[in-house]
Every structure is written in C-alpha cells, then in structure tokens.
Amino acid sequence: MRVGIAGLGTVGVGVVRMLRENAALIAARAGRRLVVTAVSARDRTRDRGVDLSDVAWCDDAAGLCAHPDVDVVVELVGGAEGIARRIVTGALENGRPVVTANKALMAIHGAELATLAQKADVPLMFEAAVAGGIPAIKTVREALAGDRILKVGGILNGTCNYILTAMRETGRDFADILAEAQKLGYAEADPSTDVDGVDAAHKLAILAGLAFGRPVVFASVYIEGIRRIGALDLHFARELGYRIKLLGIARQHDNGIEARVHPCLVPLSTPIAQVDGVFNAVVAEGAFVGRLMLEGRGAGEGPTATAVTADLIDIARGNAIPVWGRSTDGLTQAVALSRTQFTGRYYLRLNVVDRPGVLADITAVLRDDGVSLHTMLQHAQARTLLPDDTYSVPLVLITHHTSEAAMLHALRHIALLKSVLDEPAMIRIEGD
Numbered sequence: 001m002r003v004g005i006a007g008l009g010t011v012g013v014g015v016v017r018m019l020r021e022n023a024a025l026i027a028a029r030a031g032r033r034l035v036v037t038a039v040s041a042r043d044r045t046r047d048r049g050v051d052l053s054d055v056a057w058c059d060d061a062a063g064l065c066a067h068p069d070v071d072v073v074v075e076l077v078g079g080a081e082g083i084a085r086r087i088v089t090g091a092l093e094n095g096r097p098v099v100t101a102n103k104a105l106m107a108i109h110g111a112e113l114a115t116l117a118q119k120a121d122v123p124l125m126f127e128a129a130v131a132g133g134i135p136a137i138k139t140v141r142e143a144l145a146g147d148r149i150l151k152v153g154g155i156l157n158g159t160c161n162y163i164l165t166a167m168r169e170t171g172r173d174f175a176d177i178l179a180e181a182q183k184l185g186y187a188e189a190d191p192s193t194d195v196d197g198v199d200a201a202h203k204l205a206i207l208a209g210l211a212f213g214r215p216v217v218f219a220s221v222y223i224e225g226i227r228r229i230g231a232l233d234l235h236f237a238r239e240l241g242y243r244i245k246l247l248g249i250a251r252q253h254d255n256g257i258e259a260r261v262h263p264c265l266v267p268l269s270t271p272i273a274q275v276d277g278v279f280n281a282v283v284a285e286g287a288f289v290g291r292l293m294l295e296g297r298g299a300g301e302g303p304t305a306t307a308v309t310a311d312l313i314d315i316a317r318g319n320a321i322p323v324w325g326r327s328t329d330g331l332t333q334a335v336a337l338s339r340t341q342f343t344g345r346y347y348l349r350l351n352v353v354d355r356p357g358v359l360a361d362i363t364a365v366l367r368d369d370g371v372s373l374h375t376m377l378q379h380a381q382a383r384t385l386l387p388d389d390t391y392s393v394p395l396v397l398i399t400h401h402t403s404e405a406a407m408l409h410a411l412r413h414i415a416l417l418k419s420v421l422d423e424p425a426m427i428r429i430e431g432d
C-alpha cells in the first residue's frame with residue numbers, strides 16, 4: 001500500500017520512522033507492505049532526520065489527494081481549516097482512504113467528513129486524534145459497540161497534565177514547564193489550544209460523539225483551561241487529599257448530553273489521580289461493561305505514530321468502520337447542555353480580610369443560594385499584611401452537592417463583599 005504523508009513534524013516524521021523500522025512486522029500484520037511514496041511539508045530543505053531521497057515531494061500538500069503513486073493519504077498538518085481540511089476533503093472526494101491525527105478537524109467538521117467518507121465508501125481513520133497512543137477510538141467505537149455508554153472522558157491533554165504535575169512536584173513556573181512540553185513535541189502549534197482546554201475539548205467532543213452515537217456540536221462544549229490554577233490551589237488540594245487534573249467529562253442524561261472540560265479536584269485515592277506527566281487516561285462507563293480506564297502516553301512522536309500506523313494497517317487489512325460507528329443516514333448533531341444545568345461539589349478559594357464577621361457574611365450568601373458547606377480551611381500563618389495594617393488570609397470552602405447555577409449566583413454576590421479581596425477561584429470536585 002502506497003502512503004502519502006502531508007506534514008513532517010513530530011508525528012509525520014514518527015510515522016515515516018515507524019513504517020521503516022518495523023517494515024517487516026507491519027507487512028506481516030497488514031498482509032502487504034506499507035511504503036511511504038510521497039510527502040509534503042512547508043520547507044523542503046529542512047533536515048528532518050529521515051532520508052526522503054527516494055520519496056516524491058509535493059510542494060502543494062493538496063497534490064497528494066490525486067497523486068498517481070498514493071493509495072492512502074495521511075494528514076498530519078493540523079488545524080480545523082485551511083490546507084488540512086482541503087487535503088482530507090479532497091482525498092475523500094477522490095475516493096482515497098484517509099488517516100488523520102487532527103482532532104480539531106474531526107471535532108468541528110467530523111459530521112460532514114463522515115458523510116463524504118460514506119458517500120465515497122472509503123475509510124476515514126483518526127485513532128491518533130484522541131489520546132495519542134491510547135486506543136481510545138478503537139475501544140469506544142469497537143470494543144464497546146454492544147453496550148450503552150453512560151459516561152466517557154478522562155485526562156485528554158498531555159501538555160496540561162505535564163504542566164500540572166511539574167508545578168505540583170517542583171513548584172516551577174508555568175511558562176517554564178510549558179516551554180519544556182513544547183520542546184518535547186507534546187504541545188500544539190499554538191500552545192494556548194492546550195492550556196486553555198480547547199485541545200482536550202476537541203478530543204472529548206469526538207469521544208462523546210462515538211459513545212453516544214451522535215457528533216456533538218463543538219461550540220456547545222463547556223471549556224475552561226488551567227491558566228488560573230496557582231501554587232496555592234495545588235497546595236490546598238494536597239492538604240485536603242486531592243490532586244488537580246484537567247478532565248474532560250461527557251455524560252448521557254435523559255435531557256441531553258453533558259460535555260465539559262475544566263480543572264477538577266480528584267481524590268488521591270482514585271486511579272485517575274495517579275496519572276501524571278504526559279500520560280493520559282481515557283475513562284468509559286457502560287451499562288453492561290461497568291467502568292474501565294486506559295492509561296498511556298497521549299502525546300509525542302512514538303505514541304502518536306503508533307496510532308496512525310495502526311489505522312494504516314486496518315485500512316490495508318480492509319477493516320472499515322463507519323466514522324461515528326454507524327451510518328450517517330439520518331444522523332443529526334447533538335447540542336450539549338449548558339453549564340447552568342451542571343451539578344456537583346465545588347472548591348472555592350477566597351482571599352479575605354482577616355476580621356470578625358467575614359465568614360458569617362460569606363456563609364450567609366451561600367445559605368441564601370441553598371449551598372451547603374462540607375469543609376472549611378484557613379491558615380492564620382498564611383496571612384499577608386495589608387497597607388492599612390490589617391491582614392488578608394486565604395480561605396478555602398468545599399461544598400456539598402449543589403447546582404452550578406446556585407454556585408454562580410452565590411459567587412457573584414461573594415465577589416461584591418468588601419472583605420473579599422480578589423476574584424474567587426472555583427474548581428469542581430469529581431469522583432468522590
């Protein structure tokens with residue numbers, strides 16, 4: 001099978017290496033040889049550490065869609081629009097199977113691309129798009145095909161998990177650790193996609209679409225990133241028996257699908273709390289299968305190349321699975337529930353003036369909104385002297401189960417209290 005690759009960055013070069021280094025075992029498993037015959041990237045002159053002298057070069061990556069020496073097109077450029085979208089669309093329109101690692105493209109345009117693939121009767125594979133080397137798509141779409149999935153999600157961004165882990169373990173600076181993740185090839189071309197939660201949301205939208213049988217409108221996914229997580233939150237989380245993780249969570253409810261990405265406090269005793277560094281965890285819960293968790297590397301050259309290569313082997317073997325696990329005939333998209341429909345437990349961190357009555361004012365607001373408190377934590381030794389000779393002190397409150405609508409209402413009023421100095425920080429609690 002002749003493979004044309006658009007994009008020779010971290011993942012593209014990894015795929016070239018893997019197809020060559022494991023050529024014999026891949027041929028045995030695929031039933032035929034998989035050979036890279038054509039490639040494209042922006043800069044032809046760049047040394048990429050792989051020999052491309054016997055491979056055709058396309059200045060325009062879209063040229064791969066109709067290239068005479070290409071049977072399968074692999075899109076590893078990235079981005080939901082522009083050249084990546086043109087390559088995938090063009091290849092499908094030309095009746096060529098496609099493999100992509102592009103979660104942005106699949107999350108935003110997956111519904112229409114599935115229709116194109118079905119019309120052309122060719123596979124569109126994207127295992128690398130969710131959680132890199134973890135077989136997340138295979139698991140949800142194939143292994144759990146007989147079950148009714150109730151919940152899916154997990155730790156879906158390696159860069160964020162790497163940053164949160166290193167901040168917790170070393171106390172190092174956010175920007176410093178992010179630069180390291182970029183050097184290791186974990187981060188997206190624009191790393192704000194990672195740290196603002198968008199990349200995890202792309203993956204969650206794909207997983208939810210597969211799990212619940214309908215692509216989710218990406219714009220309806222609730223997204224919050226990790227920029228506001230500070231050293232104080234990591235400290236309090238540890239003291240209270242939690243770790244902070246950026247989670248993607250999608251659940252099927254009677255009134256619709258909940259799909260949200262945000263930092264969470266997870267109890268130290270849960271398996272997901274132990275997933276650190278660049279590792280991802282994909283969690284699924286089915287009515288029959290119960291709960292399962294897959295852990296592995298969610299980013300980087302080797303893990304991502306493994307997923308792309310597995311898709312190529314599936315295509316070579318003739319395994320064709322519909323994009324969303326079912327025919328696109330009559331398939332409509334689902335709009336996710338809004339955040340005011342969420343419920344849960346919450347961690348609130350406030351910076352307050354240390355004087356009598358402050359706590360009473362805050363708890364009165366929570367009482368009026370029907371929010372009940374579970375735990376309270378304040379350390380007098382963490383006080384800071386203010387210019388007027390009073391002190392400020394961090395105050396942490398953990399609530400019982402409540403509605404997010406009530407929390408948002410209470411927070412607006414708490415922020416207006418004179419004794420509350422900065423914008424309150426709110427983190428949801430999951431898994432206990």
Ligand SMILES: NC(=O)C1=CN([C@@H]2O[C@H](COP(=O)(O)OP(=O)(O)OC[C@H]3O[C@@H](n4cnc5c(N)ncnc54)[C@H](OP(=O)(O)O)[C@@H]3O)[C@@H](O)[C@H]2O)C=CC1
Pocket residue numbers: 006007008009010011012040041042043044046061075076077078079083101102103104128129132185186187188189298299300301304
């Ligand atoms: N890195 C990772 O760990 C993972 C990445 N992914 C996804 O895989 C895809 C690729 O990621 P990654 O390898 O990290 O990205 P890189 O930024 O490392 O590589 C992108 C490649 O695309 C090429 N490119 C950019 N624009 C064009 C264009 N107009 N025409 C042709 N080629 C172009 C670049 O060329 P040049 O080199 O000349 O600049 C580069 O080779 C993305 O969709 C990403 O989200 C998925 C899972 C994990």
Ligand SMILES: N[C@@H](CC=O)C(=O)O
Pocket residue numbers: 129131132156157158159160186187188194199298299300
């Ligand atoms: N930038 C992503 C790469 C894989 O999808 C991440 O950090 O997880």
Ligand code: NA
Pocket residue numbers: 127128129130131132133134135136137307
């Ligand atoms: Na995967």
